[in-house]
Amino acid sequence: MKKFSGVVCLLLAFVLGSCNDTCRVEGKMSDIPEETTVYMLRRTGEFTFDTIMQTVMKEGVFQLELPRELWGEQYNLKFGDRRGTVAFFAEQGNIVIEGSGKTIYDADVKGSLENDRWNEYQKLMWRIGAQRNRFMREMASNQEPDSIKRVKYESFSNSLDEKLMHYKDSLAQADATSITALFLYYQSLPLLKYDQIDRILEKFTPQLVDNKYYQEMKVRADLLRKVAPGVNAPDFEVKTVDGGSVKLSSFRGKYLILDFWASWCAPCREETVYIKELYNKYHDAGLEVFSVSLDDKKDAWIKAIEEDGMTWNHGCQLLRGGKNTPVAQLYGIDGIPAIWVIDPEGKILAQGLQREKLVEFCSRLFEGK
Template sequence: MCWQLCRRRRIHQRSYSCINKRMKGLLGIWLVICVCACTSKDVCHVQGRIEGIKDDVEIAVLRQVAGFQYDTVMNVSMQGGRFQFDLPGEYYGEAYELQFGNLSGRALFFAEKGNVQVRGHVDSLFFSRASGTRGNDEWQSYQRFTKLLSEKRENAMFAPKMREASEEEQMARRKVIMQEYEEELLRFQDQLVGDGNSLATLYSYWKRYLNMDADEIYSVLKKFDQQLAGNRYYLDMKNRAETLTRVAPGSMAPVFTAITLEGDTISLADLRGKYVILDFWASWCMPCRAESVHVKEIYQKFHEKGLDVFSVSSDKDEQAWRKAIEDDGMVWNQGILRGKNKKHVYELYGIVGIPAIWVIDPDGKIIAKGLRGEKLKDFCSQLFD
């Protein structure tokens, strides 16, 4: 009897021990799952390996804010050619670039929920690959396609038949090649849009939107789902389209002021009652200086009939501005934008490059935009002849 009781006690102890071990094992697994789930849910975890790079190189995680301007989000150290860092949800929905010390070329990735793997080589950082999330995988598809398309375009541009053609034929053929390139690229982008939630495709359009007109931008935005309507790239494009619409023919020209050669203030509104060529330029801009020759000819021909010109400079060097006016014989209204006023006026008119020209009627309404050279002459001739 005593033997049986001891035996039962040992069986119960072994059973309890087994259950205890199982519970500890299950608890460990549960903790791992929880940690992984939290990591996946709350951050974009970026891991990378760059072959041939030194450990003492510091990585700057950069965010493009405007043009060629970047903000540094964080700095990361490398160990054994490897690095890792986390970006919280507030950084999602944008592309970031990795700058490796002073080395040329950057690796690009999209911050999205999940794990992102970055792989590359020190000699070709620009061609580094990021994968692991939808945006990064789709961007790699886009990069591969554009690389092949660019090679196809270059082969066509420098084909033996092209070299044998006349200069006029070459120009015509190059125009056709570029048009075909753009059409193929647009078709691929349309395919990549998919369900309208493709961050990579939205970014690919955003990289080129400053070269689009308002109708083109609105057409692009229609391709995307409203889930992306709050995305920074979507909003940039939308705001750009609204600005271009505001300064398109048929709209009233936004009024602004500038400083004259005498140091007084001149307003666009001061020129009401005449047709006005509004010309944004700078002394260092050679295309602007070349265009001033045509503007001078138009001014001399039509000024007595009711045409005026308002040339607005963005020069930082006022002496260079004054010298250019004198050298080029620009005898009409001159103004220069100083300080924050330059940024304000350029944003008001959506100017991203000069020369930028508008024609305004006596009531202050825009009647033409973007005309230069002979086209500008012909348009003014139709107004007065």
Template structure:
């Protein structure tokens, strides 16, 4: 059975293979046996969000073994090339046992240190919430393949309902784990993925409850830095200033937009949701540009030609800037952007007044700020 869920899809699976840290390393031995796992390569990615390492070993008769070292307990993901095997785990010094069956992907058992076991128990509970959704999904696909349109409709509705229920259950399990394991680095890992602009205050409180060891871990430091970044760009705060080059290599500053409402939009030519949203932004630009509104787009592209082609094809009329560093774009880093599309609406004084406005929400916000206040 191939799970329909992939818990974390990280930019790290461009997998930088640099070392996690140089000091105080401890050896781990992760030995596994997965019934039915085909001979070939299996991979273990482990580390924190910014610094992720990947190892590769060969599977023989379902058996495999990873021996390496870590400086502290850290997140790991075991997987094969087609994700028929995907196991979230925590990696810690000492022996780690991974046992299961390829046809029961949500029931692969991981055992090791107390940190490893605590996360394994949590992860199994999360997987248990996914099983009913998987079962309905398989019935939906079977109905589709057999041309049973009545059951396709029935199971599609049931799948969406079950998935929403699973998301709520998974979120509760995540928060309970974070709160109940303040001394486990895994809580910092989970908090990093829970943390966003809407959950900032709650996340600050949970981070404050961590032990000093977790706060000062590499993962804890990432959470602390993320909290600091999101705190800097909260609605009501002045937008951080920056300078970046336009397509025609002119230096553009955010400060030059003072006196206008400006939508600071983060996108990329390769981002389909961004391109799908572009017509909405273009319509808003045309509608409100004579009312003191402008758009400034920051591209997370690497290749200038792709960026230029997308601008031309989509008919984007406002200023575009980029440093062509992709996800490492300096402005995106400054604003804590980890997914695109993303945007911030900034008022004439330079304060952020709204964020992540999509669809009609953008039009409503501009109506509120530009028309109703006149």
């Protein structure tokens, strides 16, 4: 009877252990002898973070207990004011972090499935980085013309991009619940079109629909759908140079290049050369240009217009925030220049064309006119 009771106790302990509803992060960092605050950070923007939790590390040892509502995301650990952070995924189990205060970024994170996957991805990135450096050294020492080098570099770079995409796709195919795979796609979000995002989200199980990365990708896809070729361009109103206001819809009846730019954006100023060529050539045939600046200082905005000879229509909200201003958010702008071509009825014909491709597209619109 005693033997049977012992078996029952062991089974009960196993069941209770398997239902352990915790995420424990245990860390050991050498070369940080002093008492140090450890900050757990969540990325909120390109260069911004929020502190979610913090604890004190003593003699190089620290521990954090993460509630379930924080699971399913990647966080960064920062040690006092030292440079470098350690990234880890929060999930059920015991996550062990070991490293050195001298090379924080090189810490070892293990103990859970998604962190093991992240480690494998980091190793792949190191190998690709080494390949890229080796290739660049070879190019620097070879005497071929720069034009040939550029073609070779583009081909080489494309092959590395394909290797990374294959890694993401294979990871998602192997496990449709993988947060690591979802996060890797999420990192490329600014570069993706709505149909690409749709196809990516289809790879994952419905149990991830409430995940932060899944939700942000879906919101992004739905936004981009509203400013894609074939739909009517969303209307908005901005200030004009003379202190008045102008709506996008006021340009109906004309073909329109909608150009988002800023005085401080060098690529935007370079793009102006091509837009000016089109405006001078086709304005009399029915082409208008509406350049909407993301500047927040009126003097800088007007000065750039005058310097670049931008003799067409202009508007600006004169608000701080750049891509986070209302008009930029309306069009899902993640970088400038951002250009749309709109027909006389207000329907979007093209998006994202620049330089020679923009000139070629608009020239076709006015063939024979």
